[in-house]
Amino acid sequence: MNEWWTMQSTGWIFGIAGAACGLLGGLFGTVAGFLVPRGRGKPIVYGMLVSILAIALAGVVLGLAALLAGQPQHVWMWPLLTGGMLLASTLPTGLMIPGWYREAERRRLAAAVFRTSS
Numbered sequence: 001m002n003e004w005w006t007m008q009s010t011g012w013i014f015g016i017a018g019a020a021c022g023l024l025g026g027l028f029g030t031v032a033g034f035l036v037p038r039g040r041g042k043p044i045v046y047g048m049l050v051s052i053l054a055i056a057l058a059g060v061v062l063g064l065a066a067l068l069a070g071q072p073q074h075v076w077m078w079p080l081l082t083g084g085m086l087l088a089s090t091l092p093t094g095l096m097i098p099g100w101y102r103e104a105e106r107r108r109l110a111a112a113v114f115r116t117s118s
Contacts, residue, residue, distance in 0.1 A: 004066065007074045014078040021055070021086050028052055028090070036097060039104030049094045056090060059083020 005013065028048045035041030063080025 001070060003072050004075050010074045010078055014082060017059075017082055021082060024052060024055075025086070025089060029093075032093070032097065036100045037104055039101060039108055042101065045097060049090065049097065052086065052090050053094065056083045056086035060087065 031041070031048060032045050035045055059079045060083035063076050063078070063083060066076035066079065
C-alpha cells in the first residue's frame with residue numbers, strides 16, 4: 001500500500017494546518033469573548049463553533065481512517081493529534097457558551113428592571 005503523503009509533505013501540511021487551527025481558535029476566542037458577555041452575535045459564535053468542531057472531527061476521522069488503513073505513523077498521527085487537540089480545546093468552551101448567553105440575558109433583564117423601577 002502506498003502512503004497517502006510523504007513525511008516531508010506531512011511537515012508542510014500539518015505545519016500549516018496547525019498554524020491555521022491556532023489562528024482559528026484565537027479568532028474564535030476573541031469573537032466569543034467580545035460578543036458573548038454582551039449577549040450578541042449568537043449566529044456568528046455558534047457558526048464558528050460548529051465549523052471548528054467539524055474541522056476537528058474531520059481530522060480525527062481522517063487520522064482514524066489512516067490508522068485503520070495501515071498507513072505509517074506520520075500519516076495517521078498528525079491529523080489525529082491536530083483534530084484531537086482542536087476538539088479538546090474547543091468543546092469545553094462550546095458547552096459553556098449557552099450558560100454565558102443565559103447569564104448575559106439575566107443581566108440585561110435585571111438592568112431593564114432597575115431602569116424602570118427608578
